[in-house]
Amino acid sequence: MAESEYVLELKGITKIFPGVKALDDVYFKLKRGEIHALMGENGAGKSTFIKVITGVHAPEEGEMFLNGRKVDFTHPTDAQKAGIAAIYQHVTNYPDLTVTENIFMGHEKVQRGTGRIKWSEMHQEAGKLLKELGASFSPKTLMGALSVAEQQIVEIAKALSVDAKIIIMDEPTAALTKNESEELYRISERLRDNGASIIFISHRFEDMYRLASMVTVFRDSKYIGTWNVNEISNNDLIVAMVGREISQLFPKKEARIGEELLRVEGLGKTGYFGDVGFTLRRGEILGLTGLVGAGRTEVCQTLVGVEKFDKGKVIYKGKELKVRGPREALRHGIGYLPEDRQKQGLVLQWSIGRNITLPTLEKYAKSGAINTRKELDIAKRLAEKVSVKAKSVFDLVSSLSGGNQQKVVFAKLLTAELDVLILDEPTKGVDVGAKSAIYEMISDLAVAGYGIILVSSEMPEIIGMCDRVAVMREGRITATLDRKGLTQEAILQASMDDSGTRDHAARGARA
Amino acid sequence: MSAHAQSVKQAEQVVNGGRSMSAFIAKFRELGLLAFIVILAVGVQIRNHSFLTWENLTDIATNTAILSILAVGMMLVIITRGIDLSIGATLAFAGMVAALTVKHNPGLHPVAAVLVGVGIGIGCGLVIGFLVSWMKILPIIATLGIMNVFRGFTFEASGGKWVSAHQMPASFKGIATGSFLGINNLILIAIVIYIVAYYFVSHTRTGRRIYAIGSNPDSAEVSGIRTGRILMLVYTIMGGLAGLAGVLWVSKFASAQGDTASGYEMSVIAACVLGGVSIAGGVGKISGILLGSILLGILNNALPMINVSAFWQMFIQGAIILIAVLVNALVKRGIDRNNLMRRKI
Amino acid sequence: ACGSNDSNKNGSSASPQASNAASPSADNGAKKKFAIIFKNTGNPYGEKEMEGYKKAVEELGYEAILKAPDQPTAEAQIAMIEELISQKVDALAIVANDPDALQPALEKAMKAGIKVLSLDSAVNAQSRLVHVNQADPERIGRTLIQGVTEMIGGSGEIAILSATSQATNQNLWIEWMKKELEDPKYANVKLVKVAYGDDLRDKSVSETEALLKSYPNLKGIIAPTTVGIAAAGKVLTDKGLKGKVQLTGLGLPSEMAEYIESGVCPWMYLWNPLDVGYLSGYAADALVKGTITGKVGDKVTAGTLGEKEVIADGEGTQIMLGDPFKFDASNIAEWKAVY
Amino acid sequence: MEQRVLTNKKEFSAKSFILQWEWLLVALIVSVFVMNANLSEYFLDYDNLRDATMGFLDKAFIVLPMVFIIMMGDIDISVASIVALSSVVMGDLYNHGVPMPLAMAISLAVGTLCGWINGMLIVRYKELSAVIVTLATMTIYRGIAYILLKDQSVGKFPSWFKFLGWDYVGTIPFILIAFAVFAIGFWFLLHKTPFGRRVYAIGNNPTAARYSGVRVDRIKIVVFTLAGFMSAVTALFLTSRMGSTRPNIATGYELEVITMVVLGGISTAGGKGRMLGAILAVFLIGFLRYGLGLVNVSAQMMLIIIGGLLIVSVAIPQLKGRFAFKRKA
Numbered sequence A: 001m002a003e004s005e006y007v008l009e010l011k012g013i014t015k016i017f018p019g020v021k022a023l024d025d026v027y028f029k030l031k032r033g034e035i036h037a038l039m040g041e042n043g044a045g046k047s048t049f050i051k052v053i054t055g056v057h058a059p060e061e062g063e064m065f066l067n068g069r070k071v072d073f074t075h076p077t078d079a080q081k082a083g084i085a086a087i088y089q090h091v092t093n094y095p096d097l098t099v100t101e102n103i104f105m106g107h108e109k110v111q112r113g114t115g116r117i118k119w120s121e122m123h124q125e126a127g128k129l130l131k132e133l134g135a136s137f138s139p140k141t142l143m144g145a146l147s148v149a150e151q152q153i154v155e156i157a158k159a160l161s162v163d164a165k166i167i168i169m170d171e172p173t174a175a176l177t178k179n180e181s182e183e184l185y186r187i188s189e190r191l192r193d194n195g196a197s198i199i200f201i202s203h204r205f206e207d208m209y210r211l212a213s214m215v216t217v218f219r220d221s222k223y224i225g226t227w228n229v230n231e232i233s234n235n236d237l238i239v240a241m242v243g244r245e246i247s248q249l250f251p252k253k254e255a256r257i258g259e260e261l262l263r264v265e266g267l268g269k270t271g272y273f274g275d276v277g278f279t280l281r282r283g284e285i286l287g288l289t290g291l292v293g294a295g296r297t298e299v300c301q302t303l304v305g306v307e308k309f310d311k312g313k314v315i316y317k318g319k320e321l322k323v324r325g326p327r328e329a330l331r332h333g334i335g336y337l338p339e340d341r342q343k344q345g346l347v348l349q350w351s352i353g354r355n356i357t358l359p360t361l362e363k364y365a366k367s368g369a370i371n372t373r374k375e376l377d378i379a380k381r382l383a384e385k386v387s388v389k390a391k392s393v394f395d396l397v398s399s400l401s402g403g404n405q406q407k408v409v410f411a412k413l414l415t416a417e418l419d420v421l422i423l424d425e426p427t428k429g430v431d432v433g434a435k436s437a438i439y440e441m442i443s444d445l446a447v448a449g450y451g452i453i454l455v456s457s458e459m460p461e462i463i464g465m466c467d468r469v470a471v472m473r474e475g476r477i478t479a480t481l482d483r484k485g486l487t488q489e490a491i492l493q494a495s496m497d498d499s500g501t502r503d504h505a506a507r508g509a510r511a
Numbered sequence B: 001m002s003a004h005a006q007s008v009k010q011a012e013q014v015v016n017g018g019r020s021m022s023a024f025i026a027k028f029r030e031l032g033l034l035a036f037i038v039i040l041a042v043g044v045q046i047r048n049h050s051f052l053t054w055e056n057l058t059d060i061a062t063n064t065a066i067l068s069i070l071a072v073g074m075m076l077v078i079i080t081r082g083i084d085l086s087i088g089a090t091l092a093f094a095g096m097v098a099a100l101t102v103k104h105n106p107g108l109h110p111v112a113a114v115l116v117g118v119g120i121g122i123g124c125g126l127v128i129g130f131l132v133s134w135m136k137i138l139p140i141i142a143t144l145g146i147m148n149v150f151r152g153f154t155f156e157a158s159g160g161k162w163v164s165a166h167q168m169p170a171s172f173k174g175i176a177t178g179s180f181l182g183i184n185n186l187i188l189i190a191i192v193i194y195i196v197a198y199y200f201v202s203h204t205r206t207g208r209r210i211y212a213i214g215s216n217p218d219s220a221e222v223s224g225i226r227t228g229r230i231l232m233l234v235y236t237i238m239g240g241l242a243g244l245a246g247v248l249w250v251s252k253f254a255s256a257q258g259d260t261a262s263g264y265e266m267s268v269i270a271a272c273v274l275g276g277v278s279i280a281g282g283v284g285k286i287s288g289i290l291l292g293s294i295l296l297g298i299l300n301n302a303l304p305m306i307n308v309s310a311f312w313q314m315f316i317q318g319a320i321i322l323i324a325v326l327v328n329a330l331v332k333r334g335i336d337r338n339n340l341m342r343r344k345i
Numbered sequence C: 001a002c003g004s005n006d007s008n009k010n011g012s013s014a015s016p017q018a019s020n021a022a023s024p025s026a027d028n029g030a031k032k033k034f035a036i037i038f039k040n041t042g043n044p045y046g047e048k049e050m051e052g053y054k055k056a057v058e059e060l061g062y063e064a065i066l067k068a069p070d071q072p073t074a075e076a077q078i079a080m081i082e083e084l085i086s087q088k089v090d091a092l093a094i095v096a097n098d099p100d101a102l103q104p105a106l107e108k109a110m111k112a113g114i115k116v117l118s119l120d121s122a123v124n125a126q127s128r129l130v131h132v133n134q135a136d137p138e139r140i141g142r143t144l145i146q147g148v149t150e151m152i153g154g155s156g157e158i159a160i161l162s163a164t165s166q167a168t169n170q171n172l173w174i175e176w177m178k179k180e181l182e183d184p185k186y187a188n189v190k191l192v193k194v195a196y197g198d199d200l201r202d203k204s205v206s207e208t209e210a211l212l213k214s215y216p217n218l219k220g221i222i223a224p225t226t227v228g229i230a231a232a233g234k235v236l237t238d239k240g241l242k243g244k245v246q247l248t249g250l251g252l253p254s255e256m257a258e259y260i261e262s263g264v265c266p267w268m269y270l271w272n273p274l275d276v277g278y279l280s281g282y283a284a285d286a287l288v289k290g291t292i293t294g295k296v297g298d299k300v301t302a303g304t305l306g307e308k309e310v311i312a313d314g315e316g317t318q319i320m321l322g323d324p325f326k327f328d329a330s331n332i333a334e335w336k337a338v339y
Numbered sequence D: 001m002e003q004r005v006l007t008n009k010k011e012f013s014a015k016s017f018i019l020q021w022e023w024l025l026v027a028l029i030v031s032v033f034v035m036n037a038n039l040s041e042y043f044l045d046y047d048n049l050r051d052a053t054m055g056f057l058d059k060a061f062i063v064l065p066m067v068f069i070i071m072m073g074d075i076d077i078s079v080a081s082i083v084a085l086s087s088v089v090m091g092d093l094y095n096h097g098v099p100m101p102l103a104m105a106i107s108l109a110v111g112t113l114c115g116w117i118n119g120m121l122i123v124r125y126k127e128l129s130a131v132i133v134t135l136a137t138m139t140i141y142r143g144i145a146y147i148l149l150k151d152q153s154v155g156k157f158p159s160w161f162k163f164l165g166w167d168y169v170g171t172i173p174f175i176l177i178a179f180a181v182f183a184i185g186f187w188f189l190l191h192k193t194p195f196g197r198r199v200y201a202i203g204n205n206p207t208a209a210r211y212s213g214v215r216v217d218r219i220k221i222v223v224f225t226l227a228g229f230m231s232a233v234t235a236l237f238l239t240s241r242m243g244s245t246r247p248n249i250a251t252g253y254e255l256e257v258i259t260m261v262v263l264g265g266i267s268t269a270g271g272k273g274r275m276l277g278a279i280l281a282v283f284l285i286g287f288l289r290y291g292l293g294l295v296n297v298s299a300q301m302m303l304i305i306i307g308g309l310l311i312v313s314v315a316i317p318q319l320k321g322r323f324a325f326k327r328k329a
């Protein structure tokens, strides 16, 4: 075979998870010294694709070529040996080990012969890497003690430490501020200039425009196309990603905004957020946005009592409310749709019906025993109402696609009589069809008089759905914007600008 | 704006203090255990003046040596989020086979006897490692079942008989009673094992990976650590150490019985827990388990010496374990709280 | 005492004439079943006791069933008693892990027509027809005190290292030791402590060490338990205290041979477990045949051991094997091979 | 939006009906019966079988709540110590002149309290895990029993007390009836009530359960308290069977109980298994031991057989899973 101009080439990759086809006949080509953006909606299969490249997942079908030679990675170490390094989207670290160890895990520096780890050398090099990335914490710090953004920096340092020829970054900027992102751009460019190739996944268009020369788009697990960044218009790219014009996705209906349901004042939790305040009214959709790790989830969780706050107060329907747990919150009429539906939202090994009825079991209990007939009737009614695609209510939730799983989580909330719905990233990892169904549902619920808090990282979603938007950054609300005059720029400005609170120079002096 | 700047500064001071504070508290755990041991020792010394004598300290060290050797293996197992309930049985089995071997071959070199025991132990460990890493059986269940099986083997091997002192050659008994440079062999063996273990867990890749798979098995998976092999290794080390302990035990007490060390696994686990090894995995220090073993050793030695009624001894040991783990938990919370305070919002 | 023991030994080692007696009732169907339950398995002392029982039972031409649980608990023995009731055994001899806890089970056995006797470690009087006593507890207690007093030259501190604090036999013997000490001739002998090694090697060792350190003037240790005395012998040997601290008690010759030969333990006592079992076998037979009912004055002809009489024992009755036998340097070599 | 129709009528699936763990246990029990009947002429005898159940049912009371505990992914190794403490308290009180019924009630209360303390500690100190907490309380509870009774054993209970462990109602042992009543109660609790459903939810996914409004901590406390209570019930029956008590009774029961639960198909990884399985396992192990005891198999052989049975039984589903996995990949 002739010497290939591509360092990496994948053909016809298909990867199936139980119930989900995460990749369906996907193609990809990467040139030497290129920064290649990989884009696509949530759940399009990007992260899965990365894991196929790095040998974490074995694809059911397809071939992979490295410098024109066919390779077959059966284990992550194979990929590492071949010079591929990855920064995974979900921070994959060892909280009980030091930063140095996290950086060098898998490729520790050892003395030849004795196999002794060269700690001082590793600490030194880790320190150097961190300094280059503008971080200030000591490499001897325990990983678990760092914030999400700091952990993300360590992940980047990890990829840099191996001197890789192919570097894959899965949403590395998601938790970073403007300055930190800028630092990352510079480093990426330097690496590219030194001959490395980079695959860069991001939902932020500006990342792509700033860095990449090529862009590949996946949609619904399928390969859509590859373009030169200069050759494709922003609109075409969106159509490629979403599959249709974005406007028709958001069926926002006008709801009558009623009385105030919820007022939060000066809410704070040490180490997570502080001085958070907002109000929510009947029929209103309040957006809560910001970078990953900004503290939105934490705020929502304290509202339903999963976590405890230590400052401030919550006024619900005119009275101060302190709930001790989700059950009490449900009793009072506050429901929470958690961020991670597989870990927090569903009992995966259970059927659809059982999942739906879990929050309100006592409703179907007669003299102690569960009345199965009644339970199944309600499960059926609600599963149909949210139009779950399945044959029967006995189908296991684990066999459903992401979107349908999310619908089941919605159905769970509908069993209780609620006034406030807190939806944490309700469309994360959901296919387009299900997405619009979920948006329609949210709209209908608002019309029906619910007060809704919609947490989302997706700009179009926030802009398309919300009546008001609160933007969080590093645990504080930095702006509350009205529907009128709501622009992407305004939100980005509020969520990414890091003048003020974060000050690396000052911290560096200390460390 | 200036108010803001000031608050930033204040926050920084808190952060600054917080960081050194948390480092201090993290150290405090071992120091606290040490302090507790010292206070206990002084208290006992006041009641009985022969406590802090060279001879008694040597006795404590000799009697704790076997426990502390087992604690090393158990620590590794617990760090990987496992547990091994079968070590008492493995110890007995290996000890019995070694004793039977020397009984029938009195001329055998003691090192060969040790190797026999260690070999049996490694075999037992491999079986458990296979069940845990290949069959994916939960360690607590696998070792619970295996414990019965090995105990049965021990009885079967001996045919219900004991191997007693006069059936063991002096050279074999000398393994535990002999000394080198004036230090008892058991203590020496324990010291060597601790040095090797320290080097292993903090200066070799494999050692660190044991911590990694306990700290976050999912990350270990994506970063290419061969979890199965490491689990296999850990249980094999545990088995090997239990085998060694079996030979030492039999040599020390000059007697091999079917029910040797029955229930001893609980003491070993207690030593680890006292030493700050976290059942949740990923956490555990050699210095910690050394102190944990010593604390248990001192309790075993001191309670009889200060005439604590035999009927109170069990309660006191349990209470000390409970208090130690509760204090440990509270200290850990303190550290976490400090880490949170350190974060800026 | 010593004389009778000689004959015991002969009788228990191998007696061709006795085993011939086994042949007449060889027909399997009607073969009577005699069971024995020991405290726990893997205990050589117990193996010998069961062996002696089996020998007697087979001499008589019956089938012997030997059982022992893996842990020395009363619960496990209760289960075994139930199994034996189901098997409709004719006689059941038990070495009890608890004197009282077996009562309901043994009463049920007796109600089912099984002749129940205990040996070595007794059950209470209501749970048995007769007890076969290896040696008079009073004699054991007093002899041990006399022995240690002789060893330490008539004065000094002594301590006792027992098994568990719950052990019936040991507690009884210790009571008698204390009674013996009340005699004014022991005015200079002081019992400083009763320690419990729980019959665990490691615990017995640390308890012995604690004794030595807490009582630096300690002159003698009595360990009326086989694990304890061996552990103490080991500690005294390792610490080079031979001659300084004397050791005696009840031990297995095979386990103690080493220390008796070296002089760490000048002498100790025990009985022949083979004989205890053997006598029990004959006693069981007599109960089954109805030649005795277990009341005072009954007489058992116990094969090579000759005739033994049933005597009173508190509320119940017992058959006494004899006095404890003394093992010292002169005879230990011969015995260590036997048990 | 298209309207979908889901059925909520359960279809009978012969395959999933046959592939139930409980059938395996039933098959094992049948083979144990066949084997034992061949080995010993005394096995297939109504009186014998009936009385055999009296011998192994005492600890079976703890199996019932232990199913809940293991189902939730926890473990309680202090149960045997709770049995000892409850029993000793009862014996001690009675011997100090407290009327027997009151002593029994107090004993039940003590057991319940011990369980509650376990639950509270486990819930308050989540970082410790149930193993460690119950490891410590195991030593403490038995330690207290030793402090109370020292080297004595107490007994001489009123004669009617023997009824619990030894007597019959008609021809059925009282302990069997009591066990049946409790077993039905716990079966109902686990399979028919919201409480049981929530226990399953916790076992499968404690986080999701919590978010769905299940009060995980409270349920854990209740379950551990139930374990304490049932340990005390065991104490009553065991004490009755022994006619006396002392601090070292019931040693090793915790491991036997856990063995039965695991053999019953309750997954220690949480959330799987049924009460029926555990109950079948009680009888499987009970009759296996009894049958082997009838042919006087040695104790060491018994250990090997039971240990091997446990390993094999947990290995079987793993093998099946691996096989299925292999076929897919």
Ligand SMILES: Nc1ncnc2c1ncn2[C@@H]1O[C@H](COP(=O)(O)OP(=O)(O)OP(=O)(O)O)[C@@H](O)[C@H]1O
Pocket (backbone or CB within 6 Å): A017, A018, A020, A021, A022, A040, A041, A042, A043, A044, A045, A046, A047, A048, A049, A089, A402, A428, A429
């Ligand atoms: N281990 C797994 N088991 C089952 N399903 C999985 C697994 N990993 C991913 N999936 C599913 O595969 C699909 C693709 O997920 P993937 O994480 O690759 O998407 P993505 O494009 O990276 O999305 P995002 O932008 O949200 O990161 C999703 O439906 C997801 O739920």
Ligand SMILES: Nc1ncnc2c1ncn2[C@@H]1O[C@H](COP(=O)(O)OP(=O)(O)OP(=O)(O)O)[C@@H](O)[C@H]1O
Pocket (backbone or CB within 6 Å): A144, A145, A146, A147, A148, A149, A271, A272, A290, A291, A292, A293, A294, A295, A296, A297, A298, A299, A339, A457, A474, A475
């Ligand atoms: N695993 C973690 N380790 C350390 N800190 C964490 C971790 N997870 C969250 N945090 C911290 O908690 C705070 C809030 O995180 P949270 O997940 O609530 O944010 P979020 O805005 O909801 O982000 P996301 O979009 O990821 O849900 C952040 O300050 C972050 O630093």
Ligand SMILES: [Mg+2]
Pocket (backbone or CB within 6 Å): A046, A047, A048, A089, A170
């Ligand atoms: Mg992704």
Ligand SMILES: [Mg+2]
Pocket (backbone or CB within 6 Å): A293, A296, A297, A298, A339, A424
């Ligand atoms: Mg979030």
